[in-house]
Amino acid sequence: MDTISVGFIGGGRIARIILTGWERAGAMPERVIVSDANPAVLAELKERFPAIEVAGDDNTRPASADIVVLGLHPPAVGAVLPAIAPALQSRALLVSLAPKWKIAGLAGGLAGRQAIARMIPNAPAAVGSGYNPVSFSEGVTPEQKRQFEQVFSMLGKMPEVAEEKLEAYAVLTAMGPTYFWFQWYELLDLARSFGLTDAEAREGLVAMVEGALQTMQSPGLTPDAVMDLVPVRPIAAGEEAIREIYRTNLIGLYRKLAE
Ligand SMILES: NC(=O)c1ccc[n+]([C@@H]2O[C@H](COP(=O)([O-])OP(=O)(O)OC[C@H]3O[C@@H](n4cnc5c(N)ncnc54)[C@H](OP(=O)(O)O)[C@@H]3O)[C@@H](O)[C@H]2O)c1
DSSP states (O other), rough: OOOOOEEEEEEEEHHHHHHHHHHHTOOOOOOEEEEEEOOHHHHHHHHHTTTEEEOOOOOTTTTGGGGEEEEHHHHHHHHHHHHGGGGGOTTEEEEEEOOOOOHHHHHHHHTTTTEEEOOOOOGGGTOEEOOEEEEOOOOOOHHHHHHHHHHHHGGEEOOOOGGGGGHIIIIIIIIIHHHHHHHHHHHHHHHHHOOOHHHHHHHHHHHHHHHHHHHHTTOOOOHHHHHHHHHHOGGGGGGHHHHHHHHHHHHHHHHHHHH
């Protein structure tokens, strides 16, 4: 295994998710350097992962690593690219986790540099169960891809996909857990209030969600047939409103990201 240094520009939630996944897998890269505009975020990250190097708001320090991860929201990316371009090593791979910023735009901001990957990870990467689609620019060498896989593959599935699909994955797989987690926690609270222990409620919830998803995968069952399997639908009166919330919010979000 190569010794690979990884720099994070932006030490927020997704950096923490990835570090947690590496720690869990016993695969923390030998050197991790993190910068962030927010000193409190960086201090908390250092407390949680004492082995990381923190660079304050000096983004050029993580930018000198072998793999440079951009963990920034799209509006912050534009100003950072030209500021880090001179610090990037010739063999470095830039990995952007931000939706909206296409490889061509990233390359333009980096004065034409071509070794760029875009990945849209999701939070289950923290427990090695991520779904983390990735696209590579043409200039990424087989050696850079190999190193990328060495560093990120233990976080979950990492399908290589067409770049123009990444924003759809951002809405489906990256933000997807947020559509369900609050409902599942609500169900757990209710199940406990009905007399199940915490362990019983959690086991029942996990089995129900996994089984429901497997049922959807069953060949020959249409969506209508699946939804007709249970005649009593206690929250049916709210279903149309929930569908409308999905359409209104997710179509607008997808358009904003994909434009
Ligand atoms: N969280 C996820 O599950 C997830 C999944 C897939 C993709 N992503 C993508 O990853 C990116 C980061 O998301 P996140 O969830 O980690 O957000 P976050 O928790 O808000 O972290 C972003 C961090 O970047 C800092 N920052 C802002 N401008 C900076 C600059 N110029 N230089 C250095 N640091 C700067 C922010 O500081 P301030 O708060 O002070 O601005 C913040 O601490 C986004 O593009 C997001 O779409 C996230």
